Amino acid sequence: MTTSPPRTDGEVWQTPPALAAQSRELYGLACPPMWGPPRRLHFPTLGGKVARVMERMGYPPMPWQRYTLGVGLEIDPATGLFAYRNVGLSVMRQQGKTQELLGLKVHRAKAWPRQRIVYAAQTRGMARERLQDEWIPTLQASRLRSEFRPRLANGNEALIWTRTRSKIGITANTEEAGHGPPLDLGVIDEGFAHTDARLEQAMSPAMLTRPMAQLWWASAGGTEKSVWLNGKREAGRQLIEELWRSGLDPGAWPRTCYFEWFAPEHLRRDDPATWWACMPALGHTITEDTIRAELEKFASQPEEFDRAYLNRTKKAKPSPDLNVPTAEWAALADPTADASGPLALAVDISPRRDWASIGAAVLRPDGRVHLELVDRRAGTDWIVPALVRLRERRDPVAIALDLRAAAGSLLQALEDAGLRPPADADQPQRGDLAIPRTSDVVAACGQIADAIRAGDVVHIDQAPLTAAVNGTRTRPLGDAWAWHRRSAQVDITPLVTVTLARWALLTWMSALTAPAYDPLANIY
Numbered sequence: 001m002t003t004s005p006p007r008t009d010g011e012v013w014q015t016p017p018a019l020a021a022q023s024r025e026l027y028g029l030a031c032p033p034m035w036g037p038p039r040r041l042h043f044p045t046l047g048g049k050v051a052r053v054m055e056r057m058g059y060p061p062m063p064w065q066r067y068t069l070g071v072g073l074e075i076d077p078a079t080g081l082f083a084y085r086n087v088g089l090s091v092m093r094q095q096g097k098t099q100e101l102l103g104l105k106v107h108r109a110k111a112w113p114r115q116r117i118v119y120a121a122q123t124r125g126m127a128r129e130r131l132q133d134e135w136i137p138t139l140q141a142s143r144l145r146s147e148f149r150p151r152l153a154n155g156n157e158a159l160i161w162t163r164t165r166s167k168i169g170i171t172a173n174t175e176e177a178g179h180g181p182p183l184d185l186g187v188i189d190e191g192f193a194h195t196d197a198r199l200e201q202a203m204s205p206a207m208l209t210r211p212m213a214q215l216w217w218a219s220a221g222g223t224e225k226s227v228w229l230n231g232k233r234e235a236g237r238q239l240i241e242e243l244w245r246s247g248l249d250p251g252a253w254p255r256t257c258y259f260e261w262f263a264p265e266h267l268r269r270d271d272p273a274t275w276w277a278c279m280p281a282l283g284h285t286i287t288e289d290t291i292r293a294e295l296e297k298f299a300s301q302p303e304e305f306d307r308a309y310l311n312r313t314k315k316a317k318p319s320p321d322l323n324v325p326t327a328e329w330a331a332l333a334d335p336t337a338d339a340s341g342p343l344a345l346a347v348d349i350s351p352r353r354d355w356a357s358i359g360a361a362v363l364r365p366d367g368r369v370h371l372e373l374v375d376r377r378a379g380t381d382w383i384v385p386a387l388v389r390l391r392e393r394r395d396p397v398a399i400a401l402d403l404r405a406a407a408g409s410l411l412q413a414l415e416d417a418g419l420r421p422p423a424d425a426d427q428p429q430r431g432d433l434a435i436p437r438t439s440d441v442v443a444a445c446g447q448i449a450d451a452i453r454a455g456d457v458v459h460i461d462q463a464p465l466t467a468a469v470n471g472t473r474t475r476p477l478g479d480a481w482a483w484h485r486r487s488a489q490v491d492i493t494p495l496v497t498v499t500l501a502r503w504a505l506l507t508w509m510s511a512l513t514a515p516a517y518d519p520l521a522n523i524y
Contacts, residue, residue, distance in 0.1 A: 013034060013035065013237065013241060014034070015032050015033065015034050015036075016244050018038065019032055019033075019036060019037075019038050019244075020032045022038050022039060023036075023038075023039075023063075023067050026039060026067070026070070027063040027064075027066045027067045027070070028063045029063035029064055029066075029067050029280065030063070030276075030283075031064065031261070031276065031277065031278065031279065031280040031282070032067075033064075033259045033260055033261050033262075033280075034260055034261065034262045034278075035236060035237050035240040035241070035258060035259065035260040035262075036067075036068075036071070036240060036258070036259040036260070037071055037240060037243060037253075037257060037258075038071070038248070039067070039070055039071050039074075040074060040083075042077065043074040043075060043076065043077060043083060044074070044075045044077065045069075045070050045071075045073050045074045045075060046069075046073040046075065046107070046111075047066065047069035047070030047071070047072070047073045047074075048070070049107055049111070050069045050073065050103050050104055050107040051065070051066055051069060051103075053103050053106050053107045053110065053144075054099065054100070054103035056142055056143045056144055057099070057102070057103060057106065057138060057139065057142045057144060058138070058141065058142050059096070059099040059103065059138075061096075061100070061103070062096055062280065062281055062284045062285070063280070063284075064091075064095070064096075064261075064280030064281070065096060065099075065100045068089060068100070068259050069100065069103075069104070071257060071259075072084060072087040072089075072216070072257050072259075081211050081212060082212060082214055083253075083255070083257075084214070084255055084256060084257040085207075085213065085214060085215065085255050085256070086214070086215050086216075086255065086256040086257070087214060087215070087216045087217075087256075087257045087258075088216075088217050088218075088232055088233075088236045088256070088257070088258040088259070088260075089216070089217070089218040089219075089258075089259050089260075090191075090218070090219055090220070090221070090229075090232075090233055090236070090258075090259070090260040090261070090262070090311060091218070091220065091259070091260070091261045091280065091311065092220050092221070092261060092278070092279060092308060092309050092310060092311040093220045093308045093309060094281065094285075094286055094309075095261075095279065095280055095281040095285075095286075096281050096284075096285060097189075097218050097220075098130075098134065098189075101119075101187055101189060101216065101218060102134075102135060102138065104185070104187070104216065105117050105119065105168050105185065105187060106139070106144065106168070108166070108184065108185045109148075109159070109161040109164060109166035109167070109168055110144075110147065110161060110163075110164060110166070111164075112164065112166065112184070112212075113164045113165060113166065114164065114165050114166060115164065115166035115167070115184040115185065116166075116167060116169070116181055116182065116183050116184050116185075117166065117167065117168045117169065117183075117184060117185040117186075117187070118169050118170070118171050118183055118185070118186050118187070118203065119131075119168065119169070119170050119171070119187045119189065120170070120171050120172070120186075120187070120188050120189065120199055121170075121189045121190050121193075122190045122193035122194075123172065123193075124170065124171065124172035126190070127170035127171065127172075127189075128157055128170055130170075130189075131150075131157055131159070131170055132152065132157075135159065135168075136150050136159070139159070147161060147162060147163065148160060148161050148162065149162060156169075157169065157170055158170075171199075181206075182206055182207070182209050182210050182213075183203055183206035183207050183210065183213060184207075184210050184212065184213050184214075185213065185214055185215075185216070186203040186204075186206075186207065186213075186214075186215045186216070187215075187216050187217070187218075188200065188203075188215070188216070188217040188218070189217075189218055189219070190218075190219055191217050191218065191219030191222070191226070191228060191229040191232065192219045192220060192221065192222025192223070192226045192229050193222075193226070194226070194228040194229065195225060195226070195227055195228065196227060196228055197228050200215070200217075200228070203215060217232065220307065220308060220311055221306075221307045221308075221310075221311045221312050221313050221314065222307070222313060222314070223307070223313065223314040223315075223316070224313065224314070224315055224316055226313070230313060233260065235256075235258075236256070236258030236260065237258070237260065239254045239256055239258055240258055260311070261278050261279070261280055261311055262278060262310070262311045262312070263277065263278040263306075263310035263311065263312065265312070267310075269295065269302060269305060269306060269310060270295060272288050272291075274310070275288065275291050275309075278310060278311065279291070279309070291309060294308075294309060295309075303315070321472070321473050321474055323449060323474040323481055324449070324469065324472055324473075324474065325449055325452040325453050326469055326470050328452050328453050328455070329452055329459075329466070329469045329470075330466075331455075332452065332455060332457060332458055332459060333458075333459055333460065333461035333466075334458050334459070334460065334461075335460050335461060337364075337370055337458045337459070337460055338364060338365075338370070339360075339362045339364075339370045339372060340362070340364070340365070341362050341363045341364050341365060341370075342362070342363045342397050342505065342509060343360050343361060343362040343363070343394060343396055343397065343501075343505065344360070344361050344396050344397045344398045344399070344400065344434070344501045344502075344504040344505035344508065345358060345359070345360050345374065345387065345390060345391075345394070345396045345398075345399045345400070345497075345501055345504075346358070346359050346360075346361075346399065346400035346401070346496075346497040346498070346499075346500035346501035346504060347359075347383055347387060347399070347400075347401060347407050347410065347497060348402070348405065348406075348407050348493040348496040348497045348500070349380055349383075349405070349406040349407040349409075349410075349493065350406065350485065350491050350492075350493050351406055351485050351486055353379075353380055353406055354378060354379070355376065355377075355378060355491040355493050356376070356377060356378075356379065356380050356382075356383050356407075356493060357373060357374075357375065357376040357464075357491075357493035357494045357496075357497045358373075358374045358375045358376075358383070358386060358387065358390070358497060359371070359372065359373050359374060359465075359494060359496075359497025359498040359500075359501045360372045360373075360374050360394075360396075360497075360498070360501055361498060361501035361502040361504070361505040362505075363505060363506075363509065364458070367456075368455075368456055368457060368458050369451065369456065369457045369458075369502055369505065369506075370457070370458050370459070371457050371458070371459045371465070371498040371501070371502065372459065372460060372462070372465075372498070373462045373464055373465045373494045373497070373498070374390065376464050376493065376494060380410070383410060384410060384413045384414055384417050384419075385417075387399060387414065387417075387419060388417050388418070388419065391419065391431050395430065395431065396430075396431060397430060397431075397504065397505055397508045397509055398428065398430075398431070398432055398433070398434035398504040398505070398507075398508040399419060399431070399432075399433050399434065399504070400433075400434045400435075400436060400497075400500035400501055400503065400504040401414070401433050401434070401435060401500075402435075402436055402441060402496075402500060403435055404438065404441075405485075405496075411433075414433065419431075419432075419433055420432065420433060421433045421434075421435050428508055434500075434503075434504040434507070434508055436500065436503060436504075438477075440503060440507075441482055441500070441503075442477050442478075442480045442481070442482050443480075443503070444499050444500060444502065444503035445474070445480075445481065445482045445483055445499055446480060446481070447502070447503065448498070448499045448502055448503075451502070457502070459498075462494070464491070464494045465494040465495065465498065467490050467491075467494075468488075468490060468491065468492040468493070468494045468495035468496075469495055470490075471488055471490035471492065472484070472488045472490075472492045472495055473487045473488055475487070483495060483496055483499065
């Protein structure tokens with residue numbers, strides 16, 4: 001399989017082109033996941049067998065279901081076992097997740113003798129309701145109706161497959177769930193409702209002695225309280241990104257398979273193009289009119305629409321951070337602002353190193369400081385060449401670099417390119433690197449907030465910079481505070497850069513213009 005480097009769009013990972021091409025060719029899938037592994041064609045798979053079971057159930061699988069089953073049920077030809085012990089599926093509501101999971105369980109029960117299959121939903125009551133009101137009617141109305149019998153004794157509910165004696169049961173979300181006899185297939189549904197890992201921790205040990213065991217979990221987006229799901233989604237995304245960045249190196253292939261369909265925050269919820277880009281069942285079992293009706297229903301709660309149909313995590317609305325002068329910032333915008341005068345630059349990298357920014361602070365003739373985002377891009381490899389060009393063209397007073405932040409890793413590369421801290425801290429030279437201490441960073445944050453409130457700065461209302469001001473939070477440091485990168489709602493590297501650039505400009509301007517020290521000046 002020929003691969004090309006996956007694309008990124010700022011913080012947002014994009015579907016690798018090779019995955020989009022392969023899933024369209026093999027499965028006719030026009031809406032591939034944002035995160036997902038490719039199908040290894042030299043690995044056999046049981047995905048086609050589950051697809052036939054779904055057809056007999058009356059649910060012909062959609063392209064996205066054929067893809068996830070084909071990949072998730074690959075068999076390692078070297079061992080004859082499932083290539084993946086764990087499979088995660090994060091997809092929005094009403095896409096056919098329930099039918100796929102039922103087909104998966106029924107296939108396992110039909111294919112092997114005496115299989116123990118356990119299903120868990122939000123609660124045991126919800127699992128029983130699904131068994132009684134969905135599974136049994138579906139199977140009794142299908143061509144499989146003669147192959148099983150339901151058992152509805154309270155506390156012992158199950159579907160028993162008469163030929164294989166395999167059993168599909170239900171369980172509660174407790175530490176005891178899955179305990180007992182060995183477990184062949186565990187299915188955790190509606191993962192957003194699970195606040196901890198107790199269910200997974202209960203099921204996994206019961207699978208240790210079963211070489212063909214698998215644990216599947218599935219869910220639409222949750223909230224910030226969905227700790228277990230959010231951790232699974234974050235880990236799954238990292239696994240998939242590392243796999244593609246390795247060039248699909250066979251040694252980098254994990255034993256965990258992860259699929260996620262997702263609409264990034266920058267895509268409009270009311271745009272049908274967004275729906276077509278992230279809803280794999282659109283055009284198959286749901287229509288644009290259906291989604292439009294749901295959007296209208298959630299008009300007063302758009303975050304609920306986002307969670308259910310765009311697979312976004314619903315975030316609690318944070319209380320305003322009174323340290324951040326957002327209202328005053330908006331009033332200082334001037335798209336025609338004059339940016340002539342001495343300037344300083346600064347660079348910052350986000351904690352995940354997926355965004356980086358260069359900002360500038362310019363001392364205007366009227367004494368106000370003009371703040372501007374000079375450049376902002378994904379990744380970090382562009383920064384050093386950009387700073388070298390900017391120093392040559394703009395002759396900055398200084399270039400600020402916080403060694404205690406992620407950007408500190410650039411120091412060696414900058415020094416190799418000729419950008420260095422001053423040889424004598426008391427005698428800085430124009431264009432040197434300005435390295436702030438922790439106390440300097442704290443002071444710089446407080447000073448820029450004061451300057452914004454006093455109207456002593458001006459900006460041209462650049463969207464990324466304004467978004468950083470509106471989305472930033474602060475963290476306490478003693479009796480003071482500083483910008484808090486990790487709790488911010490957006491990338492705040494633009495704000496950090498102009499904060500440090502303003503500090504470097506005002507600090508180094510006075511140092512560069514101060515008269516040279518004369519040791520004989522005070523001798524009479």
